[in-house]
Structures are given as C-alpha cells and as structure tokens.
Amino acid sequence: xxxxxxxxxxxxxxxxxxxxxxxxxxxxxxxxxxxxxxxxxxxxxxxxxxxxxxxxxxxxxxxxxxxxxxxxxxxxxxxxxxxxxxxxxxxxxxxxxxxxxxxxxxxxxxxxxxxxxxxxxxxxxxxxxxxxxxxxxxxxxxxxxxxxxxxxxxxxxxxxxxxxxxxxxxxxxxxxxxxxxxxxxxxxxxxxxxxxxxxxxxxxxxxxxxxxxxxxxxxxxxxxxxxxxxxxxxxxxxxxxxxxxxxxxxxxxxxxxxxxxxxxxxxxxxxxxxxxxxxxxxxxxxxxxxxxxxxxxxxxxxxxxxxxxxxxxxxxxx
Amino acid sequence: xxxxxxxxxxxxxxxxxxxxxxxxxxxxxxxxxxxxxxxxxxxxxxxxxxxxxxxxxxxxxxxxxxxxxxxxxxxxxxxxxxxxxxxxxxxxxxxxxxxxxxxxxxxxxxxxxxxxxxxxxxxxxxxxxxxxxxxxxxxxxxxxxxxxxxxxxxxxxxxxxxxxxxxxxxxxxxxxxxxxxxxxxxxxxxxxxxxxxxxxxxxxxxxxxxxxxxxxxxxxxxxxxxxxxxxxxxxxxxxxxxxxxxxxxxxxxxxxxxxxxxxxxxxxxxxxxxxxxxxxxxxxxxxxxxxxxxxxxxxxxxxxxxxxxxxxxxxxxx
Numbered sequence: 001x002x003x004x005x006x007x008x009x010x011x012x013x014x015x016x017x018x019x020x021x022x023x024x025x026x027x028x029x030x031x032x033x034x035x036x037x038x039x040x041x042x043x044x045x046x047x048x049x050x051x052x053x054x055x056x057x058x059x060x061x062x063x064x065x066x067x068x069x070x071x072x073x074x075x076x077x078x079x080x081x082x083x084x085x086x087x088x089x090x091x092x093x094x095x096x097x098x099x100x101x102x103x104x105x106x107x108x109x110x111x112x113x114x115x116x117x118x119x120x121x122x123x124x125x126x127x128x129x130x131x132x133x134x135x136x137x138x139x140x141x142x143x144x145x146x147x148x149x150x151x152x153x154x155x156x157x158x159x160x161x162x163x164x165x166x167x168x169x170x171x172x173x174x175x176x177x178x179x180x181x182x183x184x185x186x187x188x189x190x191x192x193x194x195x196x197x198x199x200x201x202x203x204x205x206x207x208x209x210x211x212x213x214x215x216x217x218x219x220x221x222x223x224x225x226x227x228x229x230x231x232x233x234x235x236x237x238x239x240x241x242x243x244x245x246x247x248x249x250x251x252x253x254x255x256x257x258x259x260x261x262x263x264x265x266x267x268x269x270x271x272x273x274x275x276x277x278x279x280x281x282x283x284x285x286x287x288x289x290x291x292x293x294x295x296x297x298x299x300x301x302x303x304x305x306x307x308x309x310x311x312x313x314x315x316x317x318x
Numbered sequence: 319x320x321x322x323x324x325x326x327x328x329x330x331x332x333x334x335x336x337x338x339x340x341x342x343x344x345x346x347x348x349x350x351x352x353x354x355x356x357x358x359x360x361x362x363x364x365x366x367x368x369x370x371x372x373x374x375x376x377x378x379x380x381x382x383x384x385x386x387x388x389x390x391x392x393x394x395x396x397x398x399x400x401x402x403x404x405x406x407x408x409x410x411x412x413x414x415x416x417x418x419x420x421x422x423x424x425x426x427x428x429x430x431x432x433x434x435x436x437x438x439x440x441x442x443x444x445x446x447x448x449x450x451x452x453x454x455x456x457x458x459x460x461x462x463x464x465x466x467x468x469x470x471x472x473x474x475x476x477x478x479x480x481x482x483x484x485x486x487x488x489x490x491x492x493x494x495x496x497x498x499x500x501x502x503x504x505x506x507x508x509x510x511x512x513x514x515x516x517x518x519x520x521x522x523x524x525x526x527x528x529x530x531x532x533x534x535x536x537x538x539x540x541x542x543x544x545x546x547x548x549x550x551x552x553x554x555x556x557x558x559x560x561x562x563x564x565x566x567x568x569x570x571x572x573x574x575x576x577x578x579x580x581x582x583x584x585x586x587x588x589x590x591x592x593x594x595x596x597x598x599x600x601x602x603x604x605x606x607x608x609x610x611x612x613x614x615x616x617x618x619x620x621x622x623x624x625x626x627x628x629x630x631x632x633x634x635x636x
Contacts, residue, residue: 141555
C-alpha cells in the first residue's frame with residue numbers, strides 16, 4: 001500500500017511515519033511512504049521512503065503529491081492554533097485551502113484512497129454540555145478550530161459523494177510531546193512535564209484547576225492509523241470521530257509528575273497566568289464520551305501517570 | 319442606513335427588497351438600497367434603489383458591491399440544493415467561495431456592518447434527535463447543506479474576530495413560494511399548493527406521510543430583517559440561528575388546501591414518487607425547538623392553513 005503523510009517533519013507526523021514503517025497499517029504493509037512537509041522531513045534508512053519538501057498552500061502542491069497509486073493519505077500538516085489566531089490569512093490558507101486542494105487531488109486521481117484528516121477538539125467551544133458526544137454541535141472559538149470544522153464538512157461531503165474515503169479524527173491535546181515548545185495554545189500541556197524532566201524551568205500559563213482533554217502520542221498515533229483501517233460503513237453518515245482521551249486537571253498532571261519523578265522536578269514548574277492563552281484554553285472541551293470511538297476499535301490511555309511513565313521510558317534523554 | 323441585498327432577483331430577495339423599502343429595518347429607515355443578482359433585479363420606482371447585475375463568483379464582484387457606507391448586507395444569493403448536488407464545483411463556488419469573498423470585502427471596508435447570511439435547515443441531516451435545538455450538530459447530507467454549514471462557521475469566526483457583525487439564519491423550507499418551480503429539492507412544497515390554486519396539475523415526489531419544516535414567505539422575510547436588528551450580545555458565542563418554523567406533513571398541507579380551496583383544487587395534485595428527491599427530503603429535519611429564536615424576537619406562522627390563506631390573499635392572480 002502506498003501511503004502519504006503530510007506534516008511529516010512535525011512531532012506527530014514523524015512518529016506516525018516511524019510507526020507505519022515498523023508496523024504498517026495494522027494488517028496491511030506499507031510498500032511506499034511519501035513524507036512531506038514545508039522542510040524536507042528527516043531522511044530514513046528505508047528504501048520505501050521518499051521525503052520531499054512541499055508548500056501545500058501552493059496551487060500545484062497537492063497535484064504533485066497525490067497519484068493514482070495512493071492508498072492512504074494522512075493529512076497532518078497544519079498551522080497551529082496560536083499562529084492561526086495571530087495570522088488569519090495564513091491560517092485559512094494552510095488549514096482550509098490546502099486541505100481542499102488535497103481533497104480535490106484525491107478526488108481526481110485516487111477517489112478510493114482513505115483520506116485521514118487530523119482535526120481537533122478545538123472544533124468545540126462556547127456552549128457545550130458537561131460531556132460532549134458525537135451529536136454535540138461544533139462551535140469553535142478560534143480560527144484554527146473554525147478551519148478544522150470546515151474541513152470536516154468537506155471530508156464528509158467528499159466521502160458521501162464518493163470523491164474520497166474520508167475520516168476526520170478530532171485529536172485531544174497531545175501530551176507529552178517530545179522536542180520543543182510550539183505555538184499551539186496548549187503547548188504548555190507538554191511543557192510542564194517535559195521541561196522539568198529535562199532539568200529546565202517551565203511556565204504554566206493557566207490555573208491548576210484548569211482541566212484538559214488529553215492523549216499520549218503513542219495512543220494518538222495508533223488511533224490515527226486505525227482511522228485508515230476502520231470500516232467506512234461503521235462510520236455511518238458522519239465521518240468525524242472524537243478520538244478517545246482522558247480528562248486531567250493541571251493539578252492532576254503535576255501530581256502524576258510528582259509521583260513519577262519527585263518534588264525537585266516539580267519545583268521547576270512556575271505558574272504565570274497568561275490571559276490570552278487561558279481564555280482560549282478555557283473554551284476547549286474537557287470531557288468527551290469515548291464510547292463510539294471505543295466501539296469503533298480506537299484506544300485510550302489508562303491515566304496520566306501512565307502517560308508520564310511512557311514519556312520517561314521512550315523519549316527522555318533521546 | 320445603506321443596505322445591500324444579494325440574490326435580489328429571486329423570490330425571497332425580491333420580497334425582502336419590497337419590505338425594506340416599505341417598512342425599513344424595524345426602527346431604522348433604509349436610505350439607500352443596492353439590489354444585485356446575476357441578472358439585473360427588476361427596476362423599482364424608488365430613488366433609493368440601485369439595481370445591478372453581478373456574478374458573485376467573479377473575484378472582483380464583492381469588492382464592487384461593498385463600500386464603507388454599508389450598514390447591512392443581506393446575502394441571499396445561492397445555488398439551490400438540487401443544482402449544487404448536480405454540479406459540485408459550481409455549487410461550492412457560488413455557495414462557499416462567493417460568501418467568503420463578501421465577508422472579506424465587509425471585513426476590509428465595513429467591519430461593523432451587519433452581515434445576514436441566509437443559511438438553511440439543510441445543514442442538519444443524517445442522525446439527529448427527534449427535536450433539534452441550538453446545540454444539535456450539523457451533519458449535512460447535501461453539498462448545498464455542506465457549503466451553508468461551512469459559511470456559518472466563517473460568519474461566526476469573522477464576527478468573533480470583529481471582521482463583521484454576522485448573523486446566519488437557517489431558513490425552514492419556504493412555502494408557498496409565488497412564481498415558478500425551481501431546482502430546490504423542496505420545490506414541490508410550494509408547487510403542490512401553488513399550481514392547483516392556479517388551475518394547474520402538480521406532481522408531489524414524496525409520500526403523504528413525509529413531514530416538512532416550513533415557514534411562510536411573509537414570516538421568513540420579517541425574520542431575515544429581524545436578524546439584522548437583533549442585539550449581537552444576545553446571540554452569545556454562536557451566530558447561527560434556527561429561524562422558527564412549523565411541522566406539517568404533505569397530508570396536512572393537502573388537508574389545509576382542501577379546507578381553504580376545495581376538492582377540485584386538491585384533485586390537481588398527483589403523487590409520483592421520485593427516489594432522488596425523496597431521499598434528500600427524508601434527510602432534512604422536521605422538528606426544531608423554536609424557543610431560542612422566539613426569545614430573540616423572531617416570529618412564527620400559526621399553522622399551515624394560515625399560510626395557504628395568506629398565499630391566496632396576497633399572491634394568487636398576481
């Protein structure tokens with residue numbers, strides 16, 4: 001199976017690529033893997049991989065990327081929430097128009113390809129019930145969430161019309177991301193664990209009581225791959241799926257870090273309230289009913305301590 | 319107040335223009351009225367009116383239409399559901415891209431203008447609860463509904479960012495439309511009343527048991543104008559409003575016609591099931607909770623008989 005990954009130089013895209021090379025698409029082997037990003041994704045010692053630099057906001061990019069042999073497209077490339085909020089035009093171009101171009105290329109060249117679109121819980125916002133389910137309306141309070149919700153609608157309509165076999169997966173906030181902080185407003189959700197474990201101070205811009213809807217990188221990568229495998233008929237009339245997550249407050253996260261790594265590590269976290277960030281984070285959902293996703297075969301992390309342990313085992317000192 | 323109406327040669331646009339000239343925006347007078355459509359809207363004997371032909375899918379059209387003095391833009395122009403389903407590209411261009419261009423023009427020239435966007439209950443579809451409310455998710459099963467839902471998201475984000483003061487009003491199926499049938503899949507909902515009253519046979523492509531969510535033209539025009547007047551702060555974090563409607567089955571509609579106009583008129587209705595139309599109509603919502611809209615000051619028709627009487631009084635033999 002020929003597979004394409006956009007955003008492949010990013011944290012999740014890179015993990016996804018590694019996992020696809022190692023374990024394939026559950027029962028299907030990956031025979032060819034195209035990795036693309038604005039910068040050429042890191043080279044891999046595997047003859048199946050082609051790495052190429054492509055700016056997906058350029059009109060011809062999607063056409064260069066997609067061909068008749070594509071079996072799955074994982075579209076992870078995006079401008080993150082903080083940046084899309086700061087630069088509306090660029091956000092819409094990268095998050096909406098580029099996705100639309102890719103869908104058009106799939107439609108005309110590989111309409112049976114699975115198109116896995118990385119959406120986000122940021123499609124929810126404003127007024128929502130205490131627990132969100134699959135019939136809860138989207139009401140994004142960021143331009144990032146707006147573009148994601150618009151793309152979900154496109155993915156659904158392209159699938160309904162047989163232009164593509166789309167699946168839009170709404171990612172919870174990913175923690176603990178390895179590497180460095182990014183411009184996502186939820187970047188701190190990794191930073192407050194990662195930086196202290198690496199002996200560095202970390203600023204938490206929200207209150208201890210703030211709850212978040214979280215997933216580990218391992219679980220979300222597994223789930224993104226599962227989205228390409230799940231039977232289309234099981235999805236019914238709506239191709240967007242709330243990927244499973246767990247709810248933890250910043251206080252819970254700090255406690256988990258304390259039990260796994262001790263007081264000295266925790267002492268490196270400093271609380272410095274940032275109104276811009278806190279306001280957006282407050283608008284994000286914190287509890288989602290996982291039952292549909294679990295029934296569809298997606299996975300969930302057991303608790304936040306397990307997430308911290310997993311980071312310490314696989315990512316720390318890498 | 320300078321007001322712009324797109325789709326002004328259409329049935330609703332034309333009614334809206336007449337009402338704006340006659341009664342203004344509730345307490346505000348209309349001092350200048352720009353009416354536009356693909357064909358020049360019919361001339362009116364009123365010095366406040368400028369009628370112009372504009373193809374809103376052309377890149378410069380929105381910029382020609384909007385200027386700094388615009389106080390309200392009523393954006394009614396659209397490709398109807400049947401046509402958007404038959405021609406995906408044209409539907410997206412007219413229903414999504416043209417709206418986006420207008421919003422951009424408003425943003426850069428008249429960001430405080432009210433932007434009233436005519437959306438539709440066709441944003442709902444697939445799985446929905448027995449009664450839809452304002453927190454029910456959209457799940458369009460047509461490309462028309464998809465584009466409308468995408469525009470609602472844009473209207474909301476432009477409003478949130480202060481780029482426009484948007485209001486997206488979801489119109490129930492309008493019945494009885496005067497004039498001739500159009501390519502909307504719900505065109506029959508007017509046809510089965512209008513044609514018999516005009517002595518013509520009319521085909522009903524759905525079953526008698528099929529229920530519809532309906533509004534009269536008078537009420538919906540009043541409500542579209544009210545959308546420009548309602549206080550932004552009352553709308554909260556979501557600028558889409560389900561306009562009030564009433565539920566009636568085709569059987570109820572026929573009974574109302576019988577009581578108002580007699581058996582001979584009703585005998586002109588012929589039932590001829592059309593699977594393409596029936597399938598789309600079945601996916602449309604039939605019961606929506608009117609309470610938020612009524613609280614916001616929108617109006618509702620008392621029953622379908624009143625709608626038939628109103629058509630007979632004001633539109634018949636015109």
